Structure formats: structure tokens, C-alpha cells
Amino acid sequence: MNRISIALDNFGRAVLSNVEEMGKILLLFVSTLVWMVRPPLKVRLIFKQMEFVGVKSIYVVVLTGTFTGMVLALQSYYGFRMFSAESLVGSTVALSMTRELGPVLTALMVTARAGSAMAAELGTMRVTEQIDALYVMAANPVKHLIVPRIVASVFMLPILTIVSDFMGIMGGYFVGVTILNINEGSFVRNITRYVDLDDLYNGLIKAAVFGLILSLVGCYKGFNTSGGAEGVGRATTEAVVLSSITILISDYFLTAIMF
Amino acid sequence: MIELIDIHKSFGSQKVLDGLNLTIEDGRTTVIIGKSGGGKSVLLKHMIGLLRPDSGRVIVDGVDITRLGDKELNEVRKKFGMLFQEAALFDSMNVEENVAFPLREHTKKKDSEIREIVRERLSAVGLPGVEKKMPSELSGGMRKRVGLARALAMQPRIILFDEPTTGLDPVMTEAINELIIRTQKNFDVTCVVISHDVGSIFKIGHTIAMLYEGKIVEYGAPEEIRKSENPVMHQFLAGSLEGPISIM
Numbered sequence: 001m002n003r004i005s006i007a008l009d010n011f012g013r014a015v016l017s018n019v020e021e022m023g024k025i026l027l028l029f030v031s032t033l034v035w036m037v038r039p040p041l042k043v044r045l046i047f048k049q050m051e052f053v054g055v056k057s058i059y060v061v062v063l064t065g066t067f068t069g070m071v072l073a074l075q076s077y078y079g080f081r082m083f084s085a086e087s088l089v090g091s092t093v094a095l096s097m098t099r100e101l102g103p104v105l106t107a108l109m110v111t112a113r114a115g116s117a118m119a120a121e122l123g124t125m126r127v128t129e130q131i132d133a134l135y136v137m138a139a140n141p142v143k144h145l146i147v148p149r150i151v152a153s154v155f156m157l158p159i160l161t162i163v164s165d166f167m168g169i170m171g172g173y174f175v176g177v178t179i180l181n182i183n184e185g186s187f188v189r190n191i192t193r194y195v196d197l198d199d200l201y202n203g204l205i206k207a208a209v210f211g212l213i214l215s216l217v218g219c220y221k222g223f224n225t226s227g228g229a230e231g232v233g234r235a236t237t238e239a240v241v242l243s244s245i246t247i248l249i250s251d252y253f254l255t256a257i258m259f
Numbered sequence: 260m261i262e263l264i265d266i267h268k269s270f271g272s273q274k275v276l277d278g279l280n281l282t283i284e285d286g287r288t289t290v291i292i293g294k295s296g297g298g299k300s301v302l303l304k305h306m307i308g309l310l311r312p313d314s315g316r317v318i319v320d321g322v323d324i325t326r327l328g329d330k331e332l333n334e335v336r337k338k339f340g341m342l343f344q345e346a347a348l349f350d351s352m353n354v355e356e357n358v359a360f361p362l363r364e365h366t367k368k369k370d371s372e373i374r375e376i377v378r379e380r381l382s383a384v385g386l387p388g389v390e391k392k393m394p395s396e397l398s399g400g401m402r403k404r405v406g407l408a409r410a411l412a413m414q415p416r417i418i419l420f421d422e423p424t425t426g427l428d429p430v431m432t433e434a435i436n437e438l439i440i441r442t443q444k445n446f447d448v449t450c451v452v453i454s455h456d457v458g459s460i461f462k463i464g465h466t467i468a469m470l471y472e473g474k475i476v477e478y479g480a481p482e483e484i485r486k487s488e489n490p491v492m493h494q495f496l497a498g499s500l501e502g503p504i505s506i507m
Binding site for chain 2: 125128129130132133135136137138139140
């Protein structure tokens with residue numbers, strides 16, 4: 001009986017602390033929205049973050065997109081060949097990339113690259129009192145540090161996703177048409193027949209939401225770091241894990257609503 | 260003038276400030292001493308609204324800052340400059356951008372004017388010509404002096420120093436002490452200095468306050484403090500292991 005009550009007690013505590021954390025993240029989001037519309041907008045800082053989140057992620061997004069498209073083509077080819085539907089490989093790759101894999105893989109890669117860096121940078125600023133220094137100089141840290149990162153991520157994720165989608169389809173084309181000798185005409189025709197612009201748009205909306213999630217979680221974890229170098233390490237890990245899980249869970253619900 | 264009235268502050272079950280009362284007089288240097296981890300930095304952060312007390316009032320020039328919203332608090336903060344323990348320079352910016360930061364944030368001065376002020380402030384702290392260096396290229400003592408230059412940028416009336424000489428060699432400690440004395444005189448500011456360096460406190464302080472177990476247990480001019488009969492004060496100044504201050 002005692003053990004059960006301890007287990008229940010622990011479970012209850014875990015639920016409460018998670019709910020509390022979600023509430024705090026939501027409050028940070030609201031405060032970000034408020035500071036976003038209060039002039040002056042820190043345009044220079046936003047562009048700096050756009051470069052960091054977007055431009056510097058292109059290489060990794062191109063690589064993951066291309067190889068994902070290639071392996072998708074390869075796998076679906078072996079499946080479709082069983083009932084002589086190889087010409088559907090192109091549309092399968094294109095649909096998978098635009099609806100799911102483009103936005104999700106891009107978001108996960110950017111989480112690993114930029115979300116973690118946001119948590120580490122803000123965490124270091126917290127433990128070295130740089131965030132306190134902003135407060136002391138009557139400058140709001142949300143405006144200076146968080147708004148630029150979130151705006152940049154929400155803008156850049158859809159752009160990176162377009163790159164990923166394009167490279168994935170190119171990778172699929174290369175494997176399907178060049179290596180596996182699928183007829184080029186039917187490969188392309190089936191893409192245009194089965195893939196709507198809506199598929200692309202919905203994927204891009206997802207990407208923007210994922211951009212919001214990864215930057216908000218990264219900033220929240222960094223901003224609330226305590227406990228020196230160890231704390232910064234912990235914040236970074238937690239940011240990546242929580243962002244990735246939230247991205248995958250919200251992907252399901254977004255898909256259920258959109259398609 | 261800063262008045263702290265009956266300040267209580269706890270972190271979890273740990274009581275840090277326990278009914279503390281203290282008055283910081285204008286145009287003088289008040290040094291707050293006490294053992295490491297005794298709540299000195301917490302006390303300093305209350306003065307500028309970085310921490311809010313669980314109960315009690317912090318009155319800056321007649322305004323109780325514990326009740327202010329962000330906007331009003333920011334107006335009060337513009338009267339302050341603060342030098343942090345590790346200087347807290349923004350490591351993504353060079354020295355010039357660091358010192359210019361408050362000016363760019365709160366004034367509409369032209370770039371050339373700002374650069375001129377930065378140059379002046381850096382000269383005032385004995386560091387001319389380091390504008391383009393990054394904080395990571397500076398030594399601990401240089402970082403603190405740049406931190407002071409940044410704190411002076413907006414010509415504040417009150418400057419808070421959080422352990423300005425901790426971790427510095429004796430020569431640099433002396434240089435920073437001189438700088439604090441000179442800054443106080445030349446800019447005619449109120450200085451609050453947190454320290455546990457016995458050598459420094461008598462040199463720079465007009466008034467000395469001893470923080471012990473969350474309260475100010477001794478307060479007075481350096482000569483009064485030297486003559487104090489208080490056993491806590493005695494032990495602290497002598498650096499003795501015997502006495503009421505426990506080492507944990």
C-alpha cells in the first residue's frame with residue numbers, strides 16, 4: 001500500500017511539474033508576442049539569427065533531404081515492383097517529402113544544430129550574469145534575445161523545408177530514373193498528378209510551427225538555466241529532447257487536422 | 260538614498276536575508292562585508308530590483324521599487340550602473356559595442372558621439388585603445404575595468420560593485436580599489452561595494468556594514484569598525500577560525 005502511494009505521489013509530482021513547465025513556456029510565448037509588437041524591432045538581431053538558423057543549416061538540410069529522398073525511392077521501388085507500379089515511386093517520394101519528411105527532418109536537424117545552440121548560448125548568458133546585466137541596463141532580455149530567435153526560426157524553417165523537399169525529390173529522381181531505370185515521363189507525370197500545392201503549403205505551415213517549437217523550447221531552457229557549466233549542459237540536452245518529442249507529437253495532430 | 264527596510268528573502272528552505280535594515284547614503288562609498296555565500300550578492304540584487312524580497316521594502320530616492328511594474332522599474336534602473344562579479348560583458352560583442360550598449364539602447368546620440376563617449380570611459384578606467392577587442396581576449400582585471408566603463412556609460416548616480424577585486428592579483432586589486440575611489444570622487448556618485456577583502460574595505464569605504472546571518476550586525480565609519488567589540492566583526496577582520504562565524 002505504502003509503495004503504491006509513493007508511486008502515485010511521484011507520478012502526481014511528475015505530472016504537476018510538467019504542467020507547470022508547459023505553463024511557463026506558454027507565458028514566455030505570450031511575453032514574446034508582446035515584445036514582438038513593441039517598437040523598436042531589433043531588425044539587425046533578427047537577421048543575425050536568420051543567418052544562424054537558416055543559412056548555416058542549409059548544408060545539413062541539403063544532405064539529409066537528398067539522402068532521405070534517395071532511400072525513399074529505393075525502398076518504395078522494391079515494394080511497388082511487386083505489383084508493377086514502379087511509376088508511382090516519384091509521387092510517393094514527393095508526397096512523403098512535402099507532407100512529412102521535409103518539415104519533420106528539417107525541424108529535427110535544426111533542433112540539433114540551432115535549438116541546442118540557443119539553449120547553450122542563453123544558458124551561458126544566464127550563469128555568467130549577462131542576462132542580469134541586460135535587466136540592470138533597463139534592456140528587456142526577451143526583446144533582445146528571444147524575439148529575434150523565434151522570429152528567425154519561424155521564418156527560416158519553411159524556407160529550409162522547401163530546400164529539403166526539393167533536394168529529396170531530386171534524390172528520388174536520381175535513384176529512380178538514373179539508377180533504377182524508371183520511365184522518366186511517368187515518374188514526373190505521377191508527381192504532378194498526385195501532389196497538390198496544398199500538400200506543399202501544409203508542409204510549410206508545419207515547418208513554421210516546428211520552428212516556433214524548437215526556438216521557444218531552446219530559449220526557455222536556456223533562459224531558465226541554473227547551476228554553472230553542468231546546468232548549461234543539462235539545459236541543452238533537455239532542450240533537444242523536449243523539442244524533438246514535441247515536434248513529433250505535434251506533427252501527428254497537425255496532420256490529423258490538415259489532411 | 261537607498262533604504263532597505265525589514266527585508267526577508269528565502270530560497271526554498273534556506274533563509275538568506277532575515278529582517279535586514281540598511282541605509283545607503285548619497286555621495287559616499289558603502290562597503291558591505293560578510294562571509295562568502297552569506298547573501299551579499301543577494302542583498303545587492305535587491306537594491307536594483309533583480310530580486311524581489313519575500314517581505315520588506317526597498318526604497319530608492321523615496322520610491323518603493325518592490326511595488327513597481329517593469330516600465331517604472333526600468334526608469335529607476337537608469338539611475339544605476341552595476342559591475343558584476345565576472346564583469347558580465349556580452350561575449351558576442353566587442354568592447355566598444357559593450358560599452359556603447361546602454362547608450363544605443365536609451366539615447367538617440369549619433370554614432371560618432373557614442374564612439375567618443377566610449378573612448379572617454381575607457382580612458383577613465385585606464386584602458387584606452389581596446390575598443391575592437393573581444394571580451395575573451397581580455398584578462399580578468401581588464402574585463403572588470405571594461406565592465407566599469409560600461410556601468411559608467413550613462414553617467415549613473417549610483418554604482419553597485421559585486422566583489423570587484425575577487426580573483427585578482429594584489430597589484431590589480433590595488434588598481435581596482437584606486438579606480439573605485441577615483442570614480443566615486445570624479446563622477447560624484449554613490450558607490451555600494453560588496454567585498455570580503457579586508458585589505459580593500461578600509462581603503463575604499465566611507466561606511467562599512469557587516470552582514471551576518473541575514474542581518475546587518477555592525478555599521479559605521481572605518482575607524483569605528485576597527486574598534487568594534489562585536490565578536491563577529493573581530494573574527495572577520497582577524498580571519499580567525501575561532502568565533503561565531505562558522506565555516507561550512
